[in-house]
Amino acid sequence: MFFKTFAILAFGALSTAASLPHRRSSESDVVLYCYGSTSNGGPIFYADGLAYFGMSANTLDAGVSTNISFTLDPDDTTTAWTIQPNTTTNPNVSFNETLDMYIVPTDGSFTQVGFASSNSSSLPTGAVTTGFSFFGTNVAYVESSSNYDMMFWGNATTTDGIFALYWNDGSDDAPNGSFAVTVKTTPPVSI
Ligand SMILES: *[C@@H]1O[C@H](CO)[C@@H](O)[C@H](O)[C@H]1NC(C)=O
Ligand SMILES: *[C@@H]1O[C@H](CO)[C@@H](O)[C@H](O)[C@H]1NC(C)=O
Ligand SMILES: *[C@@H]1O[C@H](CO)[C@@H](O)[C@H](O)[C@H]1NC(C)=O
Ligand SMILES: *[C@@H]1O[C@H](CO)[C@@H](O)[C@H](O)[C@H]1NC(C)=O
Numbered sequence: 001m002f003f004k005t006f007a008i009l010a011f012g013a014l015s016t017a018a019s020l021p022h023r024r025s026s027e028s029d030v031v032l033y034c035y036g037s038t039s040n041g042g043p044i045f046y047a048d049g050l051a052y053f054g055m056s057a058n059t060l061d062a063g064v065s066t067n068i069s070f071t072l073d074p075d076d077t078t079t080a081w082t083i084q085p086n087t088t089t090n091p092n093v094s095f096n097e098t099l100d101m102y103i104v105p106t107d108g109s110f111t112q113v114g115f116a117s118s119n120s121s122s123l124p125t126g127a128v129t130t131g132f133s134f135f136g137t138n139v140a141y142v143e144s145s146s147n148y149d150m151m152f153w154g155n156a157t158t159t160d161g162i163f164a165l166y167w168n169d170g171s172d173d174a175p176n177g178s179f180a181v182t183v184k185t186t187p188p189v190s191i
């Protein structure tokens with residue numbers, strides 16, 4: 001319940017101040033960054049089909065992990081947001097199929113954000129690969145024209161400074177230590 005309210009409050013609070021970026025078509029090479037309320041941004045990366053973000057250069061123990069960029073159309077919520085490996089930082093990684101970002105926007109669920117072929121049977125129950133847009137500068141899931149949900153959360157991993165990216169749809173059992181994040185295209189200020 002709190003999170004639904006948050007989305008509506010955020011709408012009220014931001015709608016006067018934020019000018020929606022006006023873009024007309026698909027954009028590629030878009031890097032997305034997660035920001036906690038007190039932390040600098042870290043880029044979203046791919047590891048074994050799931051989404052993580054890093055506030056440090058530590059690496060996750062994973063089979064295939066890579067920096068990624070997105071191809072997305074902010075004006076068309078029927079289009080999936082696909083990812084590509086960064087061939088500069090990860091020249092040896094390629095994906096053998098088109099991978100779409102998914103979230104599980106099921107009421108009460110706390111599920112890690114991931115990437116899958118929309119053809120595949122590996123999408124978790126309730127997952128969606130479309131409906132994404134921006135609310136101001138924040139990535140949102142457009143539940144309806146008046147309800148832009150921003151329920152991205154971070155949860156610690158066993159690697160210091162690396163967090164798993166979750167969608168928290170008002171779950172009562174978000175783990176201790178997990179925290180709300182916003183997802184933006186804005187790169188962090190370098191420190
Ligand atoms: C790939 O990573 C490099 C180094 O971080 C960065 O400069 C470049 O913009 C990235 N390219 C894409 C397409 O994400
Ligand atoms: C992403 O690129 C940076 C260098 O810009 C590198 O330190 C880091 O290990 C890369 N992350 C992954 C998951 O490959
Ligand atoms: C990519 O693969 C080549 C050949 O196996 C290897 O020499 C190189 O170190 C690898 N590069 C990275 C960034 O892992
Ligand atoms: C891509 O590779 C994955 C993992 O090896 C496999 O499960 C999947 O079927 C492959 N997809 C295609 C289109 O070959």
Ligand SMILES: *[C@@H]1O[C@H](CO)[C@@H](O)[C@H](O)[C@H]1NC(C)=O
Binds near residue numbers: 097098117118119
């Ligand atoms: C889905 O499968 C079809 C047929 O195998 C293939 O042509 C298409 O590219 C696939 N789409 C994605 C998004 O991988």
Ligand SMILES: *[C@@H]1O[C@H](CO)[C@@H](O)[C@H](O)[C@H]1NC(C)=O
Binds near residue numbers: 155156157175177178
């Ligand atoms: C969240 O992080 C904590 C600490 O690393 C871990 O014990 C817990 O399993 C994680 N929760 C989920 C849902 O992954």
Ligand SMILES: *[C@@H]1O[C@H](CO)[C@@H](O)[C@H](O)[C@H]1NC(C)=O
Binds near residue numbers: 175176
């Ligand atoms: C979370 O932390 C609070 C306060 O330390 C504690 O009472 C509660 O049992 C913890 N919950 C979980 C699921 O660990």
